[in-house]
Amino acid sequence: MIIQGLKSGPLPEAKQIEHFFLSSSHRSAYNIVQTKEREVLKNPLVNPSQQQREGYQDTLVNLRVIGYLFLFFPGPNHRALADVFSSVVSAEDTDLATLGEIYKKCFVRAFYKYRKTPAFIPSHPSRPSFDQRVDKIRETLYEAPKDYSDSKFKALIRDNFRCMISGVYEEEYQHQFPEDEVDTALSTEMAHVIPEGNYFGLDKPNKEKYAASILAVFDRFGFIIEKSDVHSLTNVMTMIQPIHNSFDRLRLWLESTDKLNEYKVVVVNRKHAFVPEKPITFKSTDPRLPLPDPQALELHAAACKVAHLSGAAEQFEKYSRDFESTYVLAEDGGSSAVLEHAFFKAGLIEVGA
Numbered sequence: 001m002i003i004q005g006l007k008s009g010p011l012p013e014a015k016q017i018e019h020f021f022l023s024s025s026h027r028s029a030y031n032i033v034q035t036k037e038r039e040v041l042k043n044p045l046v047n048p049s050q051q052q053r054e055g056y057q058d059t060l061v062n063l064r065v066i067g068y069l070f071l072f073f074p075g076p077n078h079r080a081l082a083d084v085f086s087s088v089v090s091a092e093d094t095d096l097a098t099l100g101e102i103y104k105k106c107f108v109r110a111f112y113k114y115r116k117t118p119a120f121i122p123s124h125p126s127r128p129s130f131d132q133r134v135d136k137i138r139e140t141l142y143e144a145p146k147d148y149s150d151s152k153f154k155a156l157i158r159d160n161f162r163c164m165i166s167g168v169y170e171e172e173y174q175h176q177f178p179e180d181e182v183d184t185a186l187s188t189e190m191a192h193v194i195p196e197g198n199y200f201g202l203d204k205p206n207k208e209k210y211a212a213s214i215l216a217v218f219d220r221f222g223f224i225i226e227k228s229d230v231h232s233l234t235n236v237m238t239m240i241q242p243i244h245n246s247f248d249r250l251r252l253w254l255e256s257t258d259k260l261n262e263y264k265v266v267v268v269n270r271k272h273a274f275v276p277e278k279p280i281t282f283k284s285t286d287p288r289l290p291l292p293d294p295q296a297l298e299l300h301a302a303a304c305k306v307a308h309l310s311g312a313a314e315q316f317e318k319y320s321r322d323f324e325s326t327y328v329l330a331e332d333g334g335s336s337a338v339l340e341h342a343f344f345k346a347g348l349i350e351v352g353a
């Protein structure tokens with residue numbers, strides 16, 4: 001895949017991408033990472049075990065995460081970018097890959113859907129029950145959503161009972177609109193921009209530590225979202241399942257244009273039946289019902305770009321597939337990556353380990 005002129009894989013030479021750099025220090029820090037990656041590529045392993053191959057590939061991916069993060073650093077916080085420069089410049093060679101691993105696990109992977117979020121599926125309402133539901137919701141419409149279900153319905157009202165990306169209507173409520181207005185209707189789900197799994201279900205010490213590490217990285221990027229705001233309308237979007245799945249698996253993201261609340265929808269696969277080719281504009285049915293936070297969407301977009309260019313997305317997908325199909329661990333430790341993925345899903349992963 002090509003993203004903004006860049007192909008996934010090895011980091012390009014700095015002279016080929018001068019337009020990405022904000023300063024000479026930005027360029028210098030990138031050069032350090034790219035030089036280290038080139039050294040690793042020049043010294044391939046000879047007759048490695050599966051575990052050694054995975055470790056070698058991990059090193060390359062981790063270095064590329066840092067390199068591509070330099071090119072797609074989210075947000076206008078140049079001080080945060082300078083902090084990352086400093087970390088790279090002061091790091092020993094072996095520490096560069098570790099630094100990349102931290103950003104891979106605590107930034108990129110934090111957006112990847114590693115467990116299924118239960119969709120809110122309302123009952124098939126008659127007209128009276130629908131109106132009663134809306135009236136009840138309107139009593140607390142402008143209060144912060146209390147839980148997943150409350151947030152889901154308030155998002156539906158804000159989004160006019162349509163998927164924010166495709167414009168497809170929620171099938172349970174399509175009868176509320178003129179028949180000639182509803183071209184397609186499907187079941188919708190509520191998507192979180194910043195995944196709720198980073199805030200809830202932290203019943204294990206290591207998972208709590210991991211979540212804290214994620215929030216520390218977000219904070220470094222100048223973005224803070226409290227646990228109480230995870231279900232807020234600024235962090236949720238109404239989506240049909242195919243788009244929600246692509247969004248959660250880092251296969252679809254939004255890039256803002258020069259116009260207010262307008263976004264270009266970018267997909268990894270060129271053909272996606274429900275993705276519009278033209279930019280979309282987010283609109284709220286009520287100005288008191290806020291739209292998704294542009295900064296949160298920018299973080300998600302940066303994670304998607306870095307994931308695909310570095311090869312991290314391919315790793316996540318492979319580990320997910322292997323985890324579903326692997327029952328016996330390899331004797332030579334070759335299933336260690338799969339085991340780590342299992343620990344990650346269970347909240348037992350040790351950050352930086």
